[in-house]
Amino acid sequence: MASLGTTDSVVSSPSRSALPRSYLLWLAGTRASLTGDAALYFALSWAASAHGGQMAAFVLTAITLPRTVLLLLGGAVGDRFGARRVMITGDVVMLAAVLALAVARRVWGTPPWMLIGFAAVVGTVDAFYLPATGSMPRRLVSKEQLPRAMALRQAGGQVSSLLGAPLGAVLVAVAGLSGTALVDAGTFAAVLAVMVWVRPATEAQPFPRAQSLLAGIADGVKVVARDPVLRPALLLTAAAAAGLLPVVALLGPLLARSNGWGPGSAGLVAAGQGAGILLAALLTARRGPIRRIGVGACLGLGLAALGFAALAAAPAPAWAVVAAVAVGAGSGMFACHLGPLVLAGAPDTHLSRVQSLLSLVQSSALVVANNVLGWLASAADARSAIALCSVLGCVAGVAGLATPSLRDLRQAAS
Incomplete structure (x- = not known):
């Protein structure tokens, strides 16, 4: 890797050699755990909804607030004590927490205080876990393999997201919150066993204990x-989070309601976006990213912006699904190019801290965007809010291309 701060190369050209067994095992364990988490979050939201919409919002806030803060x-902490630890x-x-939740559900049912307390534990652990796990690909694979490794991680994460909620619905119907918690406990036990076995080839030097x-x-x-x-990469991430993330989750259902399409159509739009992300991630894992990796990220934003424009103008659900696939493909292309760029460009001593900043700018931008776009959808309509996302994505992509340090960034020759 070139020295930090150069604009010639930060990511080495993708290697076609097989990814290390340790990385593949870590990836399998963490994706299984992510699927279990998604199922449990559905079960938690379902239990909270029995106490009303405000309580459901409180439970979700109890996760996001400590995580963000x-x-x-x-x-x-990850850079001081080591990501693996x-x-x-x-x-x-989390293994102890989900087992305690399963027992508490049997004893007390689902009182609000218990749901909020468990959610706060989840958010607190996430705040430490996310930066550490975000840095692990850099610790387990060579720089040449990093783009493919992260694209495969993106694909696995998308599969977990697609499977998690339906799995949670089935588990809630069959076994309730306690049964879902026990399944999630099994995934935590599995990833714990993987983490005990997996050891990074080189662990970054911690920053001085005197600091x-x-x-x-x-x-x-x-x-x-x-x-x-x-x-500029993190600024571009903030713009992408504000423009990309709220569209299908927030504005898709609003668009379906305003057009009288029904919940099934909203679900298909969300599935279309997920399919587009998965397709882009698998293609990048197979063929590698565009050599001008900064340009690839900006082109991804441009493709997503075109998808937003088509979604805003969609006359029927089928067209909306096609547009959502384009949005997802652009989002996936952006993530699969920007992720390796940021992780490869971080100093070895700051891997977890850079990942924490990346997560923070995404979360902060999303909080602001959800409220602004929700207000615009109410004041005007959902199509206007989606059109604004299209403009934001286009402007962000052009701004990235106009930034020499991103535009000129390319993978080094092998």
């Missing part, structure tokens, strides 16, 4: 703010 601390600790805590965690957080922010590649 503690993310930077979680990144600093943080992940093992998080898996142990406090707060100073470590500030140092991570400074590194990103001063770097000519990481700074």
